[in-house]
Amino acid sequence: AVSQTLPMNFGIDSIGDIVTVPGGTYSTIKMTVSYPSSRTIIWTDLDFGVRVMSESYQGNSDNPSTIEKLTKFDLPF
Numbered sequence: 001a002v003s004q005t006l007p008m009n010f011g012i013d014s015i016g017d018i019v020t021v022p023g024g025t026y027s028t029i030k031m032t033v034s035y036p037s038s039r040t041i042i043w044t045d046l047d048f049g050v051r052v053m054s055e056s057y058q059g060n061s062d063n064p065s066t067i068e069k070l071t072k073f074d075l076p077f
Helices: none
Strands: 009-021 023-034 038-045 051-058 065-071
Touching: 009 038, 009 051, 023 051
Parallel strands: none
Antiparallel strands: 009 023, 023 038, 038 051, 051 065
């Protein structure tokens, strides 16, 4: 078995951005994870760490290949 690790860059872009998705409106941390041939932007809720939204990009494209949005968030208490 051969194992290879791809170089990855991780950065915090902003804190406190308000993001509205079908599952509600959240104050978020915006992060970017970059690999050699793709990148993903992730918005995570400041209070619970839940992923609110993400956009994935291939290569140098400015158009996301995938967009995911939180549709429902129910607390167990």
